[in-house]
Amino acid sequence: MVYKTICKVCPVGCEVSITGKDPNTITGNRCGRGGEYIYKQVMGKSEVLTGRMPIEGGIMSKIPVQTSEPLPSDLRDKILSEINSSKAVAPVKKGEVLIENVLGTGVDVIASRAMKKRG
Numbered sequence: 001m002v003y004k005t006i007c008k009v010c011p012v013g014c015e016v017s018i019t020g021k022d023p024n025t026i027t028g029n030r031c032g033r034g035g036e037y038i039y040k041q042v043m044g045k046s047e048v049l050t051g052r053m054p055i056e057g058g059i060m061s062k063i064p065v066q067t068s069e070p071l072p073s074d075l076r077d078k079i080l081s082e083i084n085s086s087k088a089v090a091p092v093k094k095g096e097v098l099i100e101n102v103l104g105t106g107v108d109v110i111a112s113r114a115m116k117k118r119g
């Protein structure tokens with residue numbers, strides 16, 4: 001099946017198409033970013049998911065977190081709810097794994113920044 005879309009990465013708006021999920025069949029893109037754009041669309045719009053996790057004993061009540069790899073965006077709500085119901089404990093280092101293998105995806109939730117202990 002041929003899938004067509006307008007690339008929205010820049011204002012040029014190329015009409016890009018792909019057959020199935022084969023990246024070798026991508027046409028219509030004037031640059032590589034358009035190929036990447038449509039490929040992510042057919043693969044389920046993967047993206048690095050971000051959120052804020054409650055933290056105990058930190059200088060702030062929540063710490064910014066992100067997934068270690070891109071995941072399909074339709075998992076966003078489930079992962080955000082998992083992040084909201086978890087709790088990190090200060091101090092935390094940038095890149096520290098706060099949830100390992102979140103929801104069995106094989107991807108971790110990591111701290112996007114360091115957080116010192118309060119006091």
Ligand code: SF4
Pocket residue numbers: 007008009010011012013014028029030031032033034035
């Ligand atoms: S394929 Fe490249 S040139 Fe075309 S709209 Fe996308 S980013 Fe712009």
